[in-house]
Amino acid sequence: MLFGLFPVVAGTAPAQERTHVAGQVQDSSTRNPLPGVRVTVVGTAVGVMTDASGRYALDVPAGRDSLSFARIGYRRVVLAVAPVLNVAMRAQAVELQEVVTTALGIEREQPTLSYAAQTVSGDRLRQVPSTNIVSALQGNVAGLQVTNTSNPFGSARVVARGGGSILGQNQPLFVVDGIPIDNSAATNTGYGPASPNSPASMGGYDVGNGAADIDVNNIQSVTVLKGPNAAALYGSRASNGAIVIVTKNGRGGPSDGFGVTATFGTTLETPLRLPDYQNQYGQGFYGEFDFVDGNFGGKHDGADESWGPKLDGRTTGCVYPTDAKGNPIISGGYDTTKPCRQFFGMGPWAAHPNNVRDFWSTGLVTNLNVAVARSSER
Incomplete structure (x- = not known):
């Protein structure tokens, strides 16, 4: 009987290696390099950002076979892993949600703000049957107190931070497209022109606030600042808060043709x-x-x-x-x-x-x- 001895070698299978991927990201129309593109391995937290020349390099873990390329204003691209991967990204119009216009006219997303602010869209204001934008804010902003007069086209008094003066001068500062405006009401007796300390006198008749001259159809958004940050942004005149109004500007319509928007309203008075x-x-x-x-x-x-x-x-x-x-x-x-x-x-x-x-x-x-x-x- 013959016995054969065979050597037994103990060992482990070679570990799967990572895949090294490098390349450049460009704009599909201009062919210019795109810096700041987020390149991530799909399904993991592994990722890098492209440099000023649009180049990147990273190691893909074993078992992962696709990369994601994402940048604000461009369509997201997902491609299979390859040692050399050059990408052309196509621009895309992006509509940001919950955008707030700051004191300097800069649009920022709501979660990034360090102060309390509440924004009401122009579409929401146009649903309120009111000729005064101040009156239209009633019920749309938490804690905002609006007092209307009996005159349909009269002034409306608004208080954002509660009564802070026994003289009743508690109204917030109104800012339209970054410019503060006078929102006082012309209700003085007698007749006379406006002065730095008083509005125009119209014989005791209430002709409305200064903000009432703004057509609600031209408003894009209204942001109400009720905290002390309003005074930090706009000075002592905003010690009672600030109401920041942003009017409409040019914006894109349908990419395949014209877009027409029409609004119609009729008011009968007797x-x-x-x-x-x-x-x-x-x-x-x-x-x-x-x-x-x-x-x-x-x-x-x-x-x-x-x-x-x-x-x-x-x-x-x-x-x-x-x-x-x-x-x-x-x-x-x-x-x-x-x-x-x-x-x-x-x-x-x-x-x-x-x-x-x-x-x-x-x-x-x-x-x-x-x-x-x-x-x-x-």
């Missing part, structure tokens, strides 16, 4: 209620109503309110009687038997019960906005 008027008293023509003290006609008494005796339908006159020499006798008052022809033929006073109601008619406001856009990726 008085809800009118006050009751008395129709038994009234001012005479050119202020020539009855005497109070018997001198120079009623208009010289300094009062033309609705009191005193009822008008009897006779003219008070405007011609003084004369003496034998033709000189006017002023002390006795006007001669009521002679008409005042110099005042277009004065006649007796007559009441017009519906003169105020007849003055009003149904108001009709129609807005039609059409926007046309065209763009192409070339």
Whole structure:
């Protein structure tokens, strides 16, 4: 019986080696190198960035067979692993989500901000049936208090950080495309132009805020800053917060043709209620109503309110009687038997019960906005 002895060699199989990949990334249209492209091994955290010349190099672990190339503004590319891998990336329009415009006009993503900010899109504001952008913010921003007036086109007071002044000057600063604007309301009595310390005076009538002049259809977004960072960004005028308004600018449309956007709105206005008027008293023509003290006609008494005796339908006159020499006798008052022809033929006073109601008619406001856009990726 023959026995054969065979040597037994103990050992391990050679380990699988990594694959070294190198190459360059370029723009597919310009052929310029693309720096900052993220090159990663699909399914792992292994990755590198391309340098200023668009070149990269990395070792792919065993068992992985594809690489991913990604850069903002370009389409992501996934290719099979090869020792030399040159890539051409195609540009692509990218729409960032949750973008906030900072004080310097720089757009940043919401998670990268170091301060609290809330943004409302222009599309959201256009869903609110309001002619004032300040009123449209009501209910769309947490903690924002908006007080409207009874006048449909009047001012709206907004408070972002609560009452901080007993004088009521707690409104935030309004900034439109990086430029602060005056949002005060013209509600002072009397008449007069605006001054650095007060808005224009319109006889007590509320003509609205400065921000109300901005058409909501032209707004892209509104960002509300309620923290102390608003003052750090815009100065002491923003100590009560800041409302940053960004208007629309040129933007791309469909790449295969024209894009048309149309909005249409109609508003009908009619008085809800009118006050009751008395129709038994009234001012005479050119202020020539009855005497109070018997001198120079009623208009010289300094009062033309609705009191005193009822008008009897006779003219008070405007011609003084004369003496034998033709000189006017002023002390006795006007001669009521002679008409005042110099005042277009004065006649007796007559009441017009519906003169105020007849003055009003149904108001009709129609807005039609059409926007046309065209763009192409070339």
